[in-house]
Amino acid sequence: MRxxxxxxxxxxxxxxxxxxxxxxxxxxxxxxAVIPAVFNxxxxxxxxxxxxxxxxxxxxxxxxxxxxxxxxxxxYRRWSGDPIIAVxxxxxxVLAVMVMIAGLIIAVLHxxxxxxxxxxFATKDETARKAALEGLFRVLLPIRALYMLNxxxxxALIGIKAKRSLDRSGR
Numbered sequence: 001m002r003x004x005x006x007x008x009x010x011x012x013x014x015x016x017x018x019x020x021x022x023x024x025x026x027x028x029x030x031x032x033a034v035i036p037a038v039f040n041x042x043x044x045x046x047x048x049x050x051x052x053x054x055x056x057x058x059x060x061x062x063x064x065x066x067x068x069x070x071x072x073x074x075x076y077r078r079w080s081g082d083p084i085i086a087v088x089x090x091x092x093x094v095l096a097v098m099v100m101i102a103g104l105i106i107a108v109l110h111x112x113x114x115x116x117x118x119x120x121f122a123t124k125d126e127t128a129r130k131a132a133l134e135g136l137f138r139v140l141l142p143i144r145a146l147y148m149l150n151x152x153x154x155x156a157l158i159g160i161k162a163k164r165s166l167d168r169s170g171r
Contacts, residue, residue, distance in 0.1 A: 008076075009085050016073045016161070019066035023098075024154040026059050027147060046121045053114055060106045067099050088164065094157045101150045105143060113139045 034055055042048035074095060077085040116139055120132035 005080075005082075009080070009082065012073045012076050013085065015069050019069040019073075020154060020158055020161075022062050023066040023070075024151060024158070026062055027151045027154070030055060030059055031147070031151075049117055049121070053117060056110065060102075060110065063102050064106070067102055070095055071099065086164075088160065091157065091160050091164075094153050094160065098150055098153045098157065101146050101153070105146055105150075109139065109143050109146070113143060 035052060038048045038051055038055075042051060074087055074092065078087045113136060116132065116136040120129055120136050123129040123132050
């Protein structure tokens with residue numbers, strides 16, 4: 001029966017790496033490929049902005065799933081007590097900060113930005129529209145910074161996990 005727990009560990013680690021790939025890879029693809037393509041392809045700011053809003057809402061669903069997988073897998077590894085898959089303090093802290101940042105973006109900042117975007121796009125008066133867009137861009141600036149911080153933390157988490165894997169293989 002020893003194979004069952006071993007496959008549980010393998011599955012747990014594989015799911016963690018997959019979840020990190022989705023979370024981090026999704027942000028890289030969105031910021032490096034989708035955003036430039038949208039603004040270089042779509043006819044207007046309104047249609048491009050709405051498309052990106054929907055794209056980020058879809059990405060958020062993936063982040064929620066990936067975050068859930070990472071938290072459950074971390075709990076499973078910690079609960080197992082197996083030194084081969086031990087959880088370090090730095091790993092727990094980085095993941096906790098990533099999840100809190102994602103929660104702040106998804107639950108608070110993004111809905112606020114969507115409301116401001118809808119207001120700006122619905123306004124016909126050019127002066128009011130310009131003011132609404134400026135308000136939207138003021139909200140988008142910290143959102144972008146938090147996305148990039150989360151990207152860097154995700155890369156750091158990959159480094160932490162890779163270092164732990166190498167440290168274990170050297171023993």
